[in-house]
Amino acid sequence: MSTVPYLKENSLVYHHEAQDMKDNDSRIIRMFLSSCNLSTNTVRNYLRAIDRFRAFVAYKPLSKVSWREIEAFKACLIAGGYSYSELPLAPASVAAYIAPLKSLYKWGSDANIALFPHNPTTSVRLPAVPVTSKRRYLTKSEVGKLLLCLKKQGIRNYLIGLSLVMLGTRVSELVSITTADFYPDPEDRGIWLSVKHSKGGKDREIKVPSELWELFKSYIGSYVQSAGASQERRLFPLSTRQVERIISDAGKRSAIRKRPSPHWLRHTNATLALLNGASLQQVQETLGHSHINTTQRYMHTVEQIKKAAPDFVQDCLHEYIWK
Structure with a gap:
């Protein structure tokens, strides 16, 4: 007992x-x-x-x-x-x-922290992740169709699409933007967007193209006035899922055969920037990649788009191609 x-x-x-x-x-x-x-x-x-x-x-x-x-x-x-x-x-x-x-x-397991006696993950390998950005971008005409559809839905959706494709922001960064995040450069030649606490907890600055800034100014003026809001209110008070749905639905309505997402527009930003003369470093800074190797992946797509091996063969045999 x-x-x-x-x-x-x-x-x-x-x-x-x-x-x-x-x-x-x-x-x-x-x-x-x-x-x-x-x-x-x-x-x-x-x-x-x-x-x-x-x-x-x-x-x-x-x-x-x-x-x-x-x-x-x-x-x-x-x-x-x-x-x-x-x-x-x-x-x-x-x-x-x-x-x-x-x-x-x-x-x-760091010697200065020593909370664990050893690191059991040193021999554990991460699975190889294939590069999926090669064809996950929109062409210039596809971007035009998507933006036209978004514009018909209203200035907010149109500005969401433009911001994603022109600034290359992540969707989580987009929905966190406030009016206070925009500022002019020292010589008042342009406007910059301050992206705070992005992936990896880092901050970065993105230059806002002039035409996009004019749309932002108009939207901010009407938005703040109608909402009676402070200057630090979120511009797009939506969830990331809501933004994903907006882009996905617009893709279907615009008859694009691809199924675009906010991340597709980020890939599109990098691809179009490199195709039109931007350097890898410029794209890296805009997208906020920690390592240039991540940005380098887009070069494979760009090189294939610009001129592939068959194009060189065509140039060589041009005189023998009869139409």
Whole structure:
């Protein structure tokens, strides 16, 4: 009879210890996220990935995790774990779950932090992510059709489309723009847009073309006056999903065979800029890429569009081509 209270007491102690370990790991995760200076969207994605991994290992202490658990989690994702359709996840989706874990353990195992005895992710490789931007762009005429459809829907939708394709912003950056984010350069020759806390927690500046700025000025004047709003109100108080729907619906209505998205317009910005003489560095700064290699991918598309091998052969055999 005396063993029952003893067992209950041990169970209670075990429960408290397990809860303490969970709480300790939660504190570590909060410290990690606060040290990374990430955007709100990135923090949300990191938390989702880390929480799902913790559930996968049954909340085993993060300090006790080995490479086996990481690889098992990766194998589960590849097989379709955490996929609503139960189909295998794309390499990019798998990488989006594993990358935050690699960052967490690299940070926590640093000798100056030493929250983890070792980094179990050093031998874990991210799946190769194919380049998908090669044909995910709109041609000049397709952009025209899309913008014409958006213009018929009203100045707000038209300005959303123009901003995405001319400034190359991410949709999350677009919906965060306020009237206070525009400012003139020192010589009043142009207007710039300050993009704050973008991907990676970085800020950047984008030059606003003059014709686009004239539309912005008109829109800001009517918008602020009608809303009775302060000068720091969001220009497009929409969710990212709403903007995606606006672009998608306009693509269908404009009879474009492609299915454009805000990110397609970002690809279009880079492709058209490089085709018309912009340097890689200029495109990198506008898009906010951390590494020039990311921007370099667009050059493959541009080089193919400008002149491919068959064009050189045609030039050589031009005199023998009869029409």
